[in-house]
Amino acid sequence: MKPNISTTIGTVELRSCIYNASGPLCATKEELNNIGKSKAGAIISKSSTEQYREGNPKPRYFENELGSINSMGLPNMGLDFYLNTSEELIQYEKPFFLSIAGLSLEENKKMLSKVVDNEFVSGVELNLSCPNVLGKPQTAYDFERTKFVLDDVCKIKDRCFGVKLPPYFDLIHFEQMAEILNQYPLDFITCINSIGNGIIVDIEKEEVVIHPKGGFGGIGGDYIKPTALANVRKFRQLLKNEISVIGCGGIKNGSDVFEHILCGASAVQVGTQLMREGVSCFERIENELIELMKLKDYLDINTYKGKLGVVNSM
Numbered sequence: 001m002k003p004n005i006s007t008t009i010g011t012v013e014l015r016s017c018i019y020n021a022s023g024p025l026c027a028t029k030e031e032l033n034n035i036g037k038s039k040a041g042a043i044i045s046k047s048s049t050e051q052y053r054e055g056n057p058k059p060r061y062f063e064n065e066l067g068s069i070n071s072m073g074l075p076n077m078g079l080d081f082y083l084n085t086s087e088e089l090i091q092y093e094k095p096f097f098l099s100i101a102g103l104s105l106e107e108n109k110k111m112l113s114k115v116v117d118n119e120f121v122s123g124v125e126l127n128l129s130c131p132n133v134l135g136k137p138q139t140a141y142d143f144e145r146t147k148f149v150l151d152d153v154c155k156i157k158d159r160c161f162g163v164k165l166p167p168y169f170d171l172i173h174f175e176q177m178a179e180i181l182n183q184y185p186l187d188f189i190t191c192i193n194s195i196g197n198g199i200i201v202d203i204e205k206e207e208v209v210i211h212p213k214g215g216f217g218g219i220g221g222d223y224i225k226p227t228a229l230a231n232v233r234k235f236r237q238l239l240k241n242e243i244s245v246i247g248c249g250g251i252k253n254g255s256d257v258f259e260h261i262l263c264g265a266s267a268v269q270v271g272t273q274l275m276r277e278g279v280s281c282f283e284r285i286e287n288e289l290i291e292l293m294k295l296k297d298y299l300d301i302n303t304y305k306g307k308l309g310v311v312n313s314m
């Protein structure tokens, strides 16, 4: 029997638990259609602001064998474009998630109110963790502010709704954030966004590899997988069952997906590897996951989800 890799987020059903991360190759009509045609289990848009944004000056993305650095500055087509495109995407018979990243709470509320009239968007991922907009802190590193934002936006929630979080590194911070998240009717969290404000150095030129913000940018890929797994694991342990955890960070093959699910992910998103390989990555990663599950005699992702073993030393 072929292992089942379908999953459910809130009330939204995905044929495959593997899809794209917001950002890479999901900003234009052509890119969104390409994800639709691929084996991705869902489509998520580039984080949208209310208006079109050009983003930061180039070069603003760089990758090497270990991962990526970016300081895109939220280049996107603006909310109306993504809402208008949503109808075209239903032909692919897979969920379409809209990522939004308003530059203020008012902007986020305005955008969410517009989504209420749209019947083709399956769910909304509110990005509380963009590290690359000059002068704008990452909301989810300010716990009071996060609560304030969730108080307001959850009043408008009318469909599957979740938040994209930055990585946390301190066990107390996980507990503080989980306590806040558990107070709201969230369907999911996605963790993690890029590790903010790293630097990659070009040794030959003795220079930074991207130009905005003096070379500081969000890190993705292999560099961040252990941090992503720890965030998935900790939040799965601390959050109420109604909130699914979507894993993101360092996924490039089937074993990476397996690790995220073992840590508690209900679905996973692919960022840097999608940039590298294009949409064919979804079929390859899906096949690798299925082969690994066959080898381990798992017929369903739910049989091993969150079952990561620990060894007690004392």
Ligand SMILES: Cc1cc2nc3c(=O)[nH]c(=O)nc-3n(C[C@H](O)[C@H](O)[C@H](O)COP(=O)(O)O)c2cc1C
Pocket (backbone or CB within 6 Å): 021, 022, 023, 024, 046, 047, 061, 068, 069, 070, 072, 074, 099, 127, 164, 192, 193, 194, 219, 220, 221, 222, 224, 248, 249, 250, 251, 269, 270, 271, 272, 273, 275
């Ligand atoms: C070029 C690029 C653009 C990104 N833009 C967004 C974005 O608009 N919204 C968002 O939530 N995350 C964005 N991210 C972060 C990714 O969604 C993802 O969280 C991060 O890259 C970690 O996953 P990875 O290790 O698979 O790359 C972006 C990442 C990259 C590389």
